[in-house]
Amino acid sequence: MRHTHSGGGLFPHAENHDVFTGLLRQVIDDYYRWHAQCAEAAAPALIDSVPETAAQCTAGPAGNLDAVANLVRELSGRLAHQATPIPSPLYLAHMTPDIPVAASLAHLCAMLYNPNNVTPETAPVTTELEHEVSEDLCRLIGYQPDTGWAHLSSGGSAANFEAMWIARNLRSVPSAAAAHPAAADLVSDRSPLVLANMPVPQVLDLVEALSARGLLPEVARLAAEQRRKAHTSGTLLLARSAHYTWDKCADLLGLGPADVQEVELTPLHRVDVHALGRRVRALLADGQPILAVVAMCGSSGEGAVDDLDAILRLRADCERRFGASFYVHVDAAFGGYSRSLWLRPDGTMAPFEDRPLDGSGTRMKPEVHAAFRALPRADSVTVDPHKSGHSPYPAGALVFRDRRAVSLVARESMYFGHGNGSRIPFGPHTLEGGRPGAAAAAVWAAHRQIGLHSQGYGRLLGGCIATAQRLHERFSAPRQTQPAAGCDMASEVISCFPPDLNILNLSVRRGAGEYGRVPDGALGRLALDSILAEAAGKPLTSLYVSGNTLSGRPLPGGVEQVLRLCTMKELGPATLDVVERQLRAAVSRSVATAVAPL
Amino acid sequence: MRHTHSGGGLFPHAENHDVFTGLLRQVIDDYYRWHAQCAEAAAPALIDSVPETAAQCTAGPAGNLDAVANLVRELSGRLAHQATPIPSPLYLAHMTPDIPVAASLAHLCAMLYNPNNVTPETAPVTTELEHEVSEDLCRLIGYQPDTGWAHLSSGGSAANFEAMWIARNLRSVPSAAAAHPAAADLVSDRSPLVLANMPVPQVLDLVEALSARGLLPEVARLAAEQRRKAHTSGTLLLARSAHYTWDKCADLLGLGPADVQEVELTPLHRVDVHALGRRVRALLADGQPILAVVAMCGSSGEGAVDDLDAILRLRADCERRFGASFYVHVDAAFGGYSRSLWLRPDGTMAPFEDRPLDGSGTRMKPEVHAAFRALPRADSVTVDPHKSGHSPYPAGALVFRDRRAVSLVARESMYFGHGNGSRIPFGPHTLEGGRPGAAAAAVWAAHRQIGLHSQGYGRLLGGCIATAQRLHERFSAPRQTQPAAGCDMASEVISCFPPDLNILNLSVRRGAGEYGRVPDGALGRLALDSILAEAAGKPLTSLYVSGNTLSGRPLPGGVEQVLRLCTMKELGPATLDVVERQLRAAVSRSVATAVAPL
Secondary structure (H helix, E strand, O other): OOOOOOOOOOOOOHHHHHHHHHHHHHHHHHHHHHHHHHHHHOOHHHOOOOOHHHHHHHHOHHHOHHHHHHHHHHHHHHHHHHOOOOOOOOEOOOOOOOOOHHHHHHHHHHHHOOOEOOOOOOOHHHHHHHHHHHHHHHHHHOOOOOOOEEEEEOOHHHHHHHHHHHHHHHHOHHHHHHHOOOOHHHHOOOOHHHHHOOOHHHHHHHHHHHHHOOOHHHHHHHHHHHHHHHOOOOEEEEEOOOOOHHHHHHHHOOOOHHHEEEEOEOOOOOEOHHHHHHHHHHHHHOOOOEEEEEEEEOOOOOOOEOOHHHHHHHHHHHHHHHOOOOOEEEEOOOOHHHHHHHEOOOOOEOOHHHOOOOOOOOOOOHHHHHHHHHHHHOOEEEOOOOOOOOOOOOOEEEEEOOHHHHHHOOOOOOOOOOOOOOOOOOHHHOOOOOOEHHHHHHHHHHHHHHOOOOOOHHHHHHHHHHHHHHHHHHOOOOOEEOOOOOOOOOEEEEEOOOOOOOEEEEEEEEOOOOOOOOOHHHHHHHHHHHHHHHHHHOOOOOOEOEEEEEEEEEEOOEEEEEEEEEOOOOOOHHHHHHHHHHHHHHHHHHHHHHHOOO | OOOOOOOOOOOOOHHHHHHHHHHHHHHHHHHHHHHHHHHHHOOHHHHHOOOHHHHHHHHOHHHOHHHHHHHHHHHHHHHHHHOOOOOOOOEOOOOOOOOOHHHHHHHHHHHHOOOEOOOOOOOHHHHHHHHHHHHHHHHHHOOOOOOOEEEEEOOHHHHHHHHHHHHHHHHOHHHHHHHOOOOHHHHOOOOHHHHHOOOHHHHHHHHHHHHHOOOHHHHHHHHHHHHHHHOOOOEEEEEOOOOOHHHHHHHHOOOOHHHEEEEOEOOOOOEOHHHHHHHHHHHHHOOOOEEEEEEEEOOOOOOOEOOHHHHHHHHHHHHHHHOOOOOEEEEOOOOHHHHHHHEOOOOOEOOHHHOOOOOOOOOOOHHHHHHHHHHHHOOEEEOOOOOOOOOOOOOEEEEEOOHHHHHHOOOOOOOOOOOOOOOOOOHHHOOOOOOEHHHHHHHHHHHHHHOOOOOOHHHHHHHHHHHHHHHHHHOOOOOEEOOOOOOOOOEEEEEOOOOOOOEEEEEEEEOOOOOOOOOHHHHHHHHHHHHHHHHHHOOOOOOEOEEEEEEEEEEOOEEEEEEEEEOOOOOOHHHHHHHHHHHHHHHHHHHHHHHOOO
8 A cells, every 4th residue: 555645545645535425426416316206206297298399409509418518528638738737746735635535525515416505495404514513612712612703705705804894894883772762771871982992792782782682783783884884893903913804904994094903913924912012902992993913824815824812812901991892803724733733632722732743752832732722712813624624615714713604794683593502594694695615515524524632634735844844944044055057156045033933934045155136035036946847847847935024124135035834734755855855956047047157 | 337317427415526636736746846946946956945943844843744634534524424415316406517527627737736716927828818718707607708808706796786886886987977077078979878878888988088088087986076066976777686795885885785685586586678668668767876786696596597688678778869868787696507508519509499408398498598698788797607517616796798887997098908809807806806726727627628618518508497497397296295195294495496597496385274373474494404403413415495585575474485406517317316305305494393382
């Protein structure tokens, strides 16, 4: 039995090829049998009554199976020759995972029935699976499945947009309640300062009380009016490293440019909690609403994990000092599944000391563990099954600590008809409404094949993180690479900082020699272009990396462009040798080209 | 050779079962070969260097193929027994289409490679297919593919949100330009009244000029500030029948409740253009910004097609009278593909007289044809391939007449780097950013198997519309159904109005006899509950319909609840007999139950 890095039974491999094909044949047989039953069992007498135009349609181009075969063969051939080689050990560019066989098969199987999880009427089986996935995700984050909630989305952007939409609406409920004659008594004991930034659980209690009085729609409308009149929906605070999706989000929600405050970074590219604290306290003391504080758990560019524990301690401190507080959303689109590193089979989280990543002593950082341990205290979390969850696109997700929050964007009045533990309909309680049932089936299958605990996803993602750490070690000390032939310009490739998760940033610097007019900040871009150009010519055998802009690191020639390696797989020492060699060679080659005399 | 309604070669059928399985086997073989090449070709020497944890992972539960087989068999079995019987001739409930074999195979094929069309780097083949689909959709709507643009989305909601986001930002550019010292000269000849509602092509020229001066980001920020200060982003006008997605949209974008004006309906459930005209002229004359007028082309509940031609003539008239205008977006999520009824192979649109739907003289209404003919003059159109496009979920789309509009929400500065005909990157120019390449492949294949013209989609959808019309005829005259045994309450089922497309609304009314306290408006709900209860017990052989609330028709007992039939297939006379019989029986039964003495 041969093994590759991709795992004999988890990912596609010669040894499961026949099983995969056989299962899919069964799936297709089931589907064709069902389809025939649907078309015929309802009324066997109808079979001969085919309308004329449908018969023509059948005989016409649309019914031409040779044409279908040509289409499919063309597509399959193009993909098998040109698709991005995601399973390659040398593919270290994007967050795209290789797909476990169970997830592929489940997706293919469910897709055939074309379920839309907007309502159980159109998708009785896959909405059920999405409810199971919802409970899975609550447990992954550390929320109670009977009071929390989760749903799938098209991706992390939609999940983040929805969270901020909820936070924006939530923030303005207390002041609106105070202004409504039939609701004012519910908040009459609160100062204006507290009304502007009431702690989230208290707002949700208020929302429930308003709903019980039938006043929620009216108060929500009043809140919208007040937001307009106040010229602000509150301030959104987040790390400067945050993904550009947040800019988009602020514009979409109608926030003004001044409503978004980007907070300084630490050298590890995490939000500077001291700087955040100064801003938050100033806003609270002034009675200015804070829309939300967004913490990153695996920033897109750096995989950085903000110090969530400190952010939540800051919040607790503010509640003590001001009686006022703020909504905390965590963008863990990339990092969320890594909490499984410490999850015991019973769902509890192991303490830090328990788990080195492998025999070599590679360990997670204690403060990263602390951030994951703090996750259950955040109000909502974005986590993408189609990233570290190893599910196929499209499968993002938004997870709520308190399911009552969804009533702030719901489009129907049954907000609290469903008690704890009952099932919230997906369609009217989500930004996008519809979603493919096939995505729910795939995530459901991936969770069950891999396991949402330290021995399942924990082992898989621990291997990815250990790989990033090993690469960091190889690039952590300055070591000049040899100049390319005919060029006396040496270069250095240096890891910018030890990674929190499985993304590594490599800085390309000048070595000995003169670089003329090529600024330091641009060397990374040159190296990236060279690597991508090589990969374009030999897609299956080349190294793939991506680029990043380190916003906190201005250099001569502009913001520093670095090489970004996202290690979505575990690599052994021999493969790491190849990666290191190819990387140094590409950098040396591109630097030489860049500085060659004109 | 047997035919069913579903078409021998287009949809799954016994005669293409083997071809489907055979093609899929080839697809899987290609995929496994590619996967092995990715994993091994890069470095054959690495095969033995499997890291320890990956080997354990392989040997552990995740690599257990028996467990995978059980998961997949469970899922397949549940779907084949409980999935909504979409292909059934008696399934007339939702907009969910049966999926042509080419689209299923293409989706399955592409999904295996897990492409994300956020960037060609992760999806070189399927972004190419999405560009081809973009051109297809421009031609379907009647836009120029080299100056228009389209992209896929998770569905109609996301597409509508994006269109309104763009319209909101676009509307406020001229006033902001006037307030910017370096841009004011571009609009110095316009009155405040025109600045508030500048015609869309002029705004896009202005946007291009601002971009050329490098001023667009600054002016966009200024526009956001001005929107806040003005307490409005402009008024959104749409028919009262519009989907609840528009409420959601307004709240998401931070519009105030007063910013949405619902316009009265005609008896055919189209927007009343005279009433719309009065409101529009009042706003323009007063210099109040109009965010957009949204026309429905196939409303969710009724399939109603607004008189778009009259709306666009209204716009032309306003431009003549005021020099001011408004953005027109069309929500053709359901109806857009029906434009293919008149599309010639060269992409031009045939005049009305050309095409009866079938030999029986069934025809489209002239005003519906006129609306489709007017579609190319609208600014943007939402159209869902996963509805009438017969593609699997998730595949919505947004189509733009003038691709420059996307610069109003783009997150990178290369707005006009790409000239006419060049390709706009999908990721930074769309609301959701990422999207599954599998969706692009499926839509691409469906378009090619069926054909975007009168003999392809035109024939398929013409059959669906003819079916709705034939059902309308059967229910257009009052005809009392027999009371159920032991009950003297007869009932009537009456088509509310002749359908514009393939959705029929049926009103349930009291016949002779006394109904006690059951109000007329609730009878439809009772009948629907009865039909759904029956279907739940016999999923493969029952009639399925859905419900609707006719907002324009208040009745004693509240807004009228009606039965809604969405005919996503063509039915022959014998099947129509069965549908009619089952419907009348269900209504009679449920009315009898409802009025039975306690």
